[in-house]
Amino acid sequence: MTEMDNFDWDAIPEDADETIEDTLLFDDDLPADHRSGYVAVIGRPNVGKSTLMNALLGQKIAITSPKPQTTRNQLLGILTLDRAQIIFLDTPGIHQPHHKFGEYLVEVARKSIPDADVILWLVDGSEPPTRADELVADIIRAQKDRPPVILGMNKIDLLPADAIEPRLALFTAFFQPDTAMAFSATEGTNRDKLLDTIIAHLPPGPRFFPADQVTDQQTRFIAGEMIREAALQTLRQEVPHAMAVLVEDFKERPNGMVYISAKLFVERDSQKGIVIGQGGKTLKKIGQMARPQIEALVGAPVFLELRVSVLPKWRKQKSALKRLGYSVE
Numbered sequence: 473m474t475e476m477d478n479f480d481w482d483a484i485p486e487d488a489d490e491t492i493e494d495t496l497l498f499d500d501d502l503p504a505d506h507r508s509g510y511v512a513v514i515g516r517p518n519v520g521k522s523t524l525m526n527a528l529l530g531q532k533i534a535i536t537s538p539k540p541q542t543t544r545n546q547l548l549g550i551l552t553l554d555r556a557q558i559i560f561l562d563t564p565g566i567h568q569p570h571h572k573f574g575e576y577l578v579e580v581a582r583k584s585i586p587d588a589d590v591i592l593w594l595v596d597g598s599e600p601p602t603r604a605d606e607l608v609a610d611i612i613r614a615q616k617d618r619p620p621v622i623l624g625m626n627k628i629d630l631l632p633a634d635a636i637e638p639r640l641a642l643f644t645a646f647f648q649p650d651t652a653m654a655f656s657a658t659e660g661t662n663r664d665k666l667l668d669t670i671i672a673h674l675p676p677g678p679r680f681f682p683a684d685q686v687t688d689q690q691t692r693f694i695a696g697e698m699i700r701e702a703a704l705q706t707l708r709q710e711v712p713h714a715m716a717v718l719v720e721d722f723k724e725r726p727n728g729m730v731y732i733s734a735k736l737f738v739e740r741d742s743q744k745g746i747v748i749g750q751g752g753k754t755l756k757k758i759g760q761m762a763r764p765q766i767e768a769l770v771g772a773p774v775f776l777e778l779r780v781s782v783l784p785k786w787r788k789q790k791s792a793l794k795r796l797g798y799s800v801e
């Protein structure tokens with residue numbers, strides 16, 4: 473018997489929706505100076521936006537890879553602390569698009585900015601600024617009613633200590649943020665300091681999400697992303713960029729096992745051959761790499777069925793993009 477079985481529904485007052493919500497979300501004995509808000513994490517591809525978000529959350533919400541354009545959707549990562557609730561918006565890397573899909577990616581990133589209470593502009597400190605960093609700075613500058621901007625220069629583990637300040641100056645020359653700091657998402661250097669800085673720039677406010685909610689993404693979607701991550705790790709250069717993953721079936725079986733069937737879409741027959749590999753060995757490797765990750769996610773043994781299908785030029789076609797879930801509407 474659950475608590476709900478004993479619940480007296482007749483006793484619910486007229487303004488019930490509000491009352492229940494207040495009870496669940498806001499009546500939490502939060503400190504008077506509690507802060508909350510949305511932090512749009514933006515930057516060019518591959519600077520470590522998703523790595524930082526995962527590290528701050530202590531949980532893998534977003535997939536990461538050394539290849540650019542790994543993230544394809546806006547992903548919410550919710551960090552609930554006693555003093556603050558920070559809602560990170562991880563976004564695709566901003567770049568000069570070459571097709572409709574690229575335009576979609578940049579649009580997703582752009583659209584996160586007006587919703588933000590803080591813009592966290594990430595750059596890769598291990599390399600001098602690129603044209604794409606400049607593009608990001610232009611987009612931030614063009615934003616009307618701009619929220620505070622924090623520049624975070626990541627990957628300083630790859631930089632000699634005396635090179636950090638001059639490198640940071642190259643980025644602030646494009647756009648002068650409210651605060652600039654250098655950190656390393658993977659090594660942890662200055663990561664907590666960056667978090668404190670983010671919180672200091674958030675407005676006072678209540679929690680917007682239950683304390684135990686970490687993301688808005690469904691398990692089914694994250695499972696598909698883990699398959700895509702395994703493909704990014706296994707396949708070379710252009711092939712994973714031409715791939716989209718659709719989870720078609722996601723069922724818990726009576727024996728406690730989770731059955732997942734996913735389709736890997738590529739653009740050409742030749743790519744299909746590469747993904748499957750000789751005697752199916754590449755596809756098998758992708759499945760073997762993804763399965764333990766998905767098992768950790770769902771907390772149960774997983775039976776994973778992968779199929780490869782050709783969807784010609786899906787990155788250039790609006791209808792195909794929509795079918796694959798890449799649509800801003």
Ligand SMILES: Nc1nc2c(ncn2[C@@H]2O[C@H](COP(=O)(O)OP(=O)(O)OP(=O)(O)O)[C@@H](O)[C@H]2O)c(=O)[nH]1
Nearest residue numbers: 517518519520521522523537541542543565657658
């Ligand atoms: N050395 C080093 N590598 C890092 C650090 N942070 C991230 N990386 C690596 O940089 C690569 C890109 O990281 P992602 O988190 O996928 O980058 P992203 O900005 O989300 O990229 P997109 O989703 O493509 O826009 C991965 O190989 C990470 O392991 C860091 O602090 N130091």
Ligand SMILES: [Mg+2]
Nearest residue numbers: 521522542543
């Ligand atoms: Mg990413």
